[in-house]
Every structure is written in C-alpha cells, then in structure tokens.
Amino acid sequence: MKNFVKFISVPVALGTFGVLVWLENRRPLRRSVESKITRNGRNFAVAGIAAAALQLAEQPVAAFLSRLVERKNLGLLKIVCLPKWLETILAVALLDYTLYLWHVLTHKVPFLWRFHLVHHVDLDLDASTAFRFHFGELLISVAWRAAQILVIGVSPGAFAAWQLFLFPAVLFHHSNVKLPIGLERKLNRFIVTPRLHGIHHSIVRAETDSNWSSGLTVWDWLHGTLKTDVSQSEITVGVPAYQNPDEVTLTKILPLPFEKQKADWQLSKAIKRENHLR
Numbered sequence: 001m002k003n004f005v006k007f008i009s010v011p012v013a014l015g016t017f018g019v020l021v022w023l024e025n026r027r028p029l030r031r032s033v034e035s036k037i038t039r040n041g042r043n044f045a046v047a048g049i050a051a052a053a054l055q056l057a058e059q060p061v062a063a064f065l066s067r068l069v070e071r072k073n074l075g076l077l078k079i080v081c082l083p084k085w086l087e088t089i090l091a092v093a094l095l096d097y098t099l100y101l102w103h104v105l106t107h108k109v110p111f112l113w114r115f116h117l118v119h120h121v122d123l124d125l126d127a128s129t130a131f132r133f134h135f136g137e138l139l140i141s142v143a144w145r146a147a148q149i150l151v152i153g154v155s156p157g158a159f160a161a162w163q164l165f166l167f168p169a170v171l172f173h174h175s176n177v178k179l180p181i182g183l184e185r186k187l188n189r190f191i192v193t194p195r196l197h198g199i200h201h202s203i204v205r206a207e208t209d210s211n212w213s214s215g216l217t218v219w220d221w222l223h224g225t226l227k228t229d230v231s232q233s234e235i236t237v238g239v240p241a242y243q244n245p246d247e248v249t250l251t252k253i254l255p256l257p258f259e260k261q262k263a264d265w266q267l268s269k270a271i272k273r274e275n276h277l278r
C-alpha cells in the first residue's frame with residue numbers, strides 16, 4: 001500500500017499541475033503582472049534546488065523516523081491501539097494541523113520569515129508559485145517534520161498518504177483558476193481554495209496574517225484566522241517592499257534570506273506615488 005501510494009504521488013501531482021495550468025489559461029482569477037514565461041522559468045529554477053534539498057534531506061529523515069515509529073510504537077497515535085485506517089486518517093489530519101502551525105511560525109519568527117519571504121515576493125500567484133520555496137526553508141523544516149513524525153506517531157504509510165493529499169492541495173490553492181463562486185464557497189468550508197489563498201498572498205499585512213491552512217480550512221476556522229471577505233480584484237499580490245519586478249529576479253531572491261532585511265510591510269515611496277497618481 002505504502003509503495004503504491006508513493007508510486008502514484010508524482011504522477012498525481014504532475015497531472016494536477018497540467019490540469020490547473022490548462023484551467024488557468026481558460027479561466028484566470030487574477031490579472032498577471034509579470035510575463036508567464038519569465039516567472040515559470042524563475043519558479044522552476046527555485047523549485048529544482050528545493051526538490052534536490054527535499055530528496056537529500058527530508059525524504060531520508062522522514063523514511064528513517066517513520067519506520068522507527070512503526071517498529072518502536074512511538075508517538076501519540078500509538079498510545080491507543082487504533083484500526084490502521086483510522087490511525088492513517090488521524091495522522092494525515094494532525095500532520096495538516098501541525099503544518100498550519102509551522103506556516104504561522106514562518107511568518108512570525110523573523111529568522112524563518114527571511115526564507116518564507118522568497119515564496120511571498122512572487123508578484124503573481126499561480127500553480128508555479130506552489131513549487132517556489134527557498135531550499136533553506138525546506139532544509140530548516142526538516143527538523144519540524146521530524147518532530148511531527150515522532151510526536152504524532154506517523155507510520156510510513158500515513159506519511160505517504162499525507163504527501164499524496166498535500167501536493168495536489170498546495171498546487172490547487174496557489175492556482176490562478178477562477179472557480180464558479182458557488183462552488184468555491186462550498187469547497188472552502190472544507191479545503192483551502194484559490195481565492196482564500198490569494199488573500200494570504202496580499203500585500204496588506206492583516207490579509208497575509210490569515211488563511212494559513214494548507215489542506216483543511218478547519219484549522220483557520222478554529223484559530224479565528226479564516227478570511228473570506230476580500231474580493232480578488234482588490235488584491236495586490238506580493239510583499240509591499242518588493243513590488244518592483246527588478247527586485248524579484250532569480251539572482252535577487254536566492255540570496256535574499258542571507259541579506260540585510262528591508263522593512264517588508266512598507267510600500268516604497270515610488271510605488272506609493274505611482275498608486276496615488278493612478
């Protein structure tokens with residue numbers, strides 16, 4: 001079962017990406033700021049390095065620890081003897097919740113924000129943004145992933161099931177697909193939708209500080225951080241101090257976490273003036 005789930009994870013993610021790109025062309029949700037070719041090239045370059053980091057660091061650690069959990073009965077879910085299917089569902093839900101907590105930390109802890117910033121300075125939001133995470137953020141998150149597996153008690157099968165669910169979910173909510181509003185409202189009662197995550201990528205701080213869930217919206221709902229009342233046409237995507245396309249090129253964003261940080265949430269004077277003149 002575990003091997004089958006692992007085997008279909010990549011085709012499922014790639015298939016989801018293909019369908020979303022097709023839908024983004026047919027029914028775009030937000031207007032683009034930069035050229036799609038330039039952004040795709042940049043986002044896939046960041047993603048290539050990130051994929052290598054995941055393969056070299058996260059996958060071996062997760063495989064080793066989840067096998068240890070299984071062998072030694074470690075973690076919360078192993079305290080009680082649950083049927084396998086129920087243990088897997090609970091493990092996926094708890095991994096999703098603790099990913100919500102990690103996402104909050106990447107915004108609130110200045111050292112982590114340096115890295116997560118690279119994801120947020122994208123001036124547009126589409127399925128390619130879902131791949132754009134700085135390798136440093138992924139390397140640091142290995143420690144969190146290890147704690148998730150050990151504390152929750154995640155078996156190899158449950159970890160594979162979570163990844164099968166997580167990758168398409170992350171691609172979907174980053175996508176620039178305009179769903180019929182009725183469908184979007186039905187879906188966002190359960191899962192994170194493109195409009196919800198669009199609000200999280202807004203340059204308005206109070207809007208960015210909402211909608212931190214990755215899979216299920218219940219975590220934002222429980223923490224009072226769910227925001228649905230912002231129209232996509234009012235949203236400017238990105239971080240205020242990085243609204244100039246020249247500042248978010250590949251050679252600028254890769255060293256960004258290691259440089260002196262700007263006052264991220266202040267619009268530059270030039271941009272303010274531009275907005276005023278419009």
Ligand SMILES: [Zn+2]
Binds near residue numbers: 103107116120200
């Ligand atoms: Zn974020």
